Amino acid sequence: MLGSADSASPLNVNTMTRESVVDFLRDRVYLAKLAAIILWVCYALSILLGDGYGTFNLKGEVNGADHLAWYTAARLIAEGHPDKVYDYDYVARYQHDLVPKERWNSLMAYRNPPFYALLYLPTCQLPFTVSWALWCLIYLVWLRLAVRWLGGDRRDFLWLLTFFPTFTAFSYGQNSLISFTILAATYRLLKDDRIFYAGLIAGLLWFKPPMLTGLVLWGLLDFRRFWPAALGVLLTGLILTLGTYPIVPEVWDGFIRSLTGNVKFDNFEQFKMHNPLAFFRLLAPDAKAWHWPLAAVCALLAIAWFVRVWRVHRCDLPVMFGAVVFVTLWGSPHALIYEWSVLGVTAVLWWRKLATDAPARFVLFGTAWLAFFLSTHFAEMQVNNTGRAVQVSVPILAAVAVFALKFLARDSAAQGGGVQ
Secondary structure: OOOOOOOOOOOOOOOOOHHHHHHHHHOOHHHHHHHHHHHHHHHHHHHHOOOOOOOEOOOOOEOOOOHHHHHHHHHHHHOOOHHHOOOHHHHHHHHHHHOOHHHOOOOOOOOOOHHHHHHHHHHOOOOHHHHHHHHHHHHHHHHHHHHHHOOOOHHHHHHHHHOHHHHHHHHOOOOHHHHHHHHHHHHHHHHOOOHHHHHHHHHHHHHOHHHHHHHHHHHHHOHHHHHHHHHHHHHHHHHHHHOOOOOOHHHHHHHHHHHHHHOOOOOOOHHHEOOHHHHHHHHOOOOHHHHHHHHHHHHHHHHHHHHHHHHHHOOOHHHHHHHHHHHHHHHOOOOEHHHHHHHHHHHHHHHHHOOOOHHHHHHHHHHHHHHHHHHHHHHHHHHHHHOOOOOOHHHHHHHHHHHHHHHHHHHHHHOOOOOO
């Protein structure tokens, strides 16, 4: 136990057992809760003390600024200017009319497929701040439903709200919780052995195709089992594409023209990204020729990790689905901080799978939580001071994934093999 006579210090790694490490951390879980509460309270106060209209916060930033991309696209369609959705020069001027020009000199470009903009038509005529607030409420309700579909409870839901990527999904005005909800619904349908319908729902991720990466990889490894799901994904994709082209053909034409520039994934603040590609861009900004090759090597290692998970746990749906989410985010060239809110799917599923090794799961989950809470702003400070940075979350997540595989295998053996 901590503070016993044979321990000179609670941080003496030579005498500290694995259980005492967990005890040390568990006794300080309240600090994580307190940090999250302070984060949300400060953000709420920043809004209240902003411009008085809810548009700008205390720092002069637009609240839920990323929501402006979909809000703008929907408004342009509703106002009869669908050909302007991907005309970013026009969009910049248009957004300056939506947001006071003297306090807004940026651009929130719409980059998703055209059909996705139609989802925001019901709120696009409302004031921007009202639209963002309504969608935050929708995301909150969907997140609670998604946790239930994953077999989680109220505590899981509340812990996810303390997860920094979840906070950024709301504060940035992002849509990653839609991906979370779709994946949770897909899991629930797979659990009920409704494979074709799971594919139909998974196909909704066509609004952000990289989010299908892990599911596609899993489908290739288990094609005999999941070919109905593949048909479902294709059917949904065809309906979303061909079904909306006659409605907004000009938007689709603009989308095709914009693809070349948008797929480069280099027009973001790299310190907000948490993947191998951004890791090398931040670490060695001048070695541009090496960024993609090194990221590709890391992606191959992630695929190898996933194949290993599949070989050991192919019949264990919670383990496999959690691995699907991780390999998707790790391999995506667009895994910004808010995208990692989807890792909550893995957290809810694997927390219960590691029930026979509570110390291991406590350390693994706590490490990932802390890494995301600190890494983005730590990388930003490094960039501002030196022009380069080490995004510490990336190697930490790699280590967590490797050790999680080890502990999951041990848990499976303790339970007598994988379970569906």
